Amino acid sequence: MQRYFLNNEISETFTLTSDADAFQHFGRVLRAKIGSQAEFVTPSQKVIYIAEVETLDRHEMVLRVIDEKDAGDIELPISIDLIVSPLKNDRSDWLVQKATELGANRIIFTKMTRTVANWDRQLPKKQQRLQKIAKAAAEQSHRLKIPEIVFMSWQDILKVPKDAGIVAWEESARHNEHAALVSVVNHHQHSRLAMLFGPEGGLTENEIQDLSHHDFLSAGLGPRILRAETAPLYALSAVSLLCELV
């Protein structure tokens, strides 16, 4: 069943007006009729409401809650803040989509020394666009939470609140470092982890030093060289495996 996020709490019947994303998708894309059902999550994220269309026209849709279900353990038990560089072409779009499906808590973009993509002139538009992608992906993957898309300076990401930090560093992989990721994840269940990934050209020595002074531990992600947008997906899958399947 399709899931939608609402911006406010609801009572037993509630109305979606034509300016709402849920109206656009449920009403127009999926062509909901009287009796069609969907799932709705409100900001409190406590339960999932199953609601049925009672009346609809071109401007609004009235729905009645017919059931509620427990949200279960759908969110990753470790809260992961991904810290990444803006990437070229549509690679940031799909990183946001996939990282949302795989359970990221926040996705923080920061300009690094070797960042190529230049978003300076279009930051608010980019933020809006990526936030929209995150919302759609959270609905599609049946999450309770939409990852927040944030832009920060390098100085600010060094101070992001965290219980532990990891930086995926190519050189760690070359030196066959392979224990850090598993060890950090296993020692920080139910806590807050920041994971940082370099841009296409990699991190500089200075950046690695900065990060190591701020408690980011270098970690290898296996022997193959992963692209800037692939490494975060590997790390999120690894966290899920260690926390949810092992």
Added chain:
Amino acid sequence: MQRYFLNNEISETFTLTSDADAFQHFGRVLRAKIGSQAEFVTPSQKVIYIAEVETLDRHEMVLRVIDEKDAGDIELPISIDLIVSPLKNDRSDWLVQKATELGANRIIFTKMTRTVANWDRQLPKKQQRLQKIAKAAAEQSHRLKIPEIVFMSWQDILKVPKDAGIVAWEESARHNEHAALVSVVNHHQHSRLAMLFGPEGGLTENEIQDLSHHDFLSAGLGPRILRAETAPLYALSAVSLLCELV
């Protein structure tokens, strides 16, 4: 250093002509000069040759091998054949790119009941295009092997040679199945695993029955619903974690 796959074995000096992919990329995209170096892998996949440009013009480039290095353990210890449905838009392209980075051995496309993308009229062209993407991704991720891109019928994929088979099934996740993936991977190190993933609309009950009769075990990939192109990346990352990092 950039890595290239060659179609034949080489002696101490060798020539790339302008029709070779490596000439196009190294010579034209990276603008190699006399003295520029790159890594080369031959079909025997035994060592990595480091070679330097001795002479070049618009039509050919002569290189001399100046060093060799051991290939190391760059390939996944379990050989993974991914079996997937053709996907809409460019999603198969990027599945092939990412699955190659993450270490897949072969990527087999097969038409399933709910497959939407229709490639019937363009199969040879699609195969060529996806094989090219796999080659570039294998070079970029410093692999020794280019995953083969194959098209097969449903009947043939049921009989694909394997030591164990896994089918990622949404319903398994719903029923909180979470042990199969880890158990199969841990019991089949250094063997051959086939992993099947449904199309956008999911697998049918008939397909699941077919698969279960042919020794494909249903496995959940965590509580969140992953898209058709994301699930294989989760599974490959999980195999890498279990075989290469734990």
